[in-house]
Amino acid sequence: MEIILIKDIPGLGFKDEVVNVKNGYGRNYIIPQGLGVLANKSNSKVLEENLKQTVKKQEEILKEAQKLSKKIGNLVLDFKLKSGSDDKVFGSITTAQIAKLLSEKGIEIHKKNITILTKVNAVGEYDVELKIHKDITHPIKINVTGDVSSRKKSKKIKKEEDVTKDDNKNVKNSEESKEQDITSKENSDESQPKKSKKDKKNPK
Template sequence: MEVILKQDIHTLGYKNDIVTVKNGYGRNYLIPTGMAVLATESAKKMHAENMRQSAHKQEKIKNEALELAKKLEAVSLTVGAKTSTTGKIFGSVNNIQIAEALEAKGFEIDRKVIAIKDAVKEIGKYTATVKLHKEVKVDIAFEVVSE
């Protein structure tokens, strides 16, 4: 079943993407909750026209994301965590702490667009990936230190 997404869905796609999903997922979850519409021929034509009209708006949003990415590349973060005497962290560092550290530096980034590849369980240097736009990703270096 093909559907047109009305909003970004983390594991599926971005707003206005046409994606193929299983019938039950589309009929029982995506369409009733308003996250997607069925991709009929008329809906695809309307979607194509809307995408053509909003192309310049999307370009502007992408350029803003690129500017923010350039600023974020220069940022280096330090995240404090409680540790044992061997350097192991009690718990782990996740995207919430990264978002808070970015906010302290003056960047308002949603925690849902921040991804950390491996679990951060020890002090050291790591990288996090921030997806600012469908086509714009930036890696941010951060260091975990003992408090």
């Protein structure tokens, strides 16, 4: 069904925009919440009149969006994730994280108006789209680097584990060697003939 939005809905559309939605979503959420109205003939005429009256306001909104787009420019956001030796990363980058980093730079974009175009699964650059106006989508990049320190720490821990294993192995081998020596000595003693009391009294 077609809905005329009365308010901006992140991820769907902006005020005075006509959007297509599922019947249930439109009738059970958008219309009851006062976020939009059914795009019938009467409401479409009202929209047309409203747009005529708000052309100046819409132009101002568009100018603000254009200013924001210019401010963003060729922005690259840096993220650091734990990575393996093959540069594959552990974890992921979310639109909420991107929105937070943008906010820290004075750029307010709702996470639902942010789209990561490809899955982040390795070190490198990725394309992201920011929907800042119904007529303006601005591209930026995110640069994902590997956490080298965590990789070194992991290698150090592994090395220490290997050393510990070697030490334990050496201790075990030493103990087994001692046990073998004791067993060998006992067997040697048992194989020696015992002298009788008579032999001790009358030595030849």
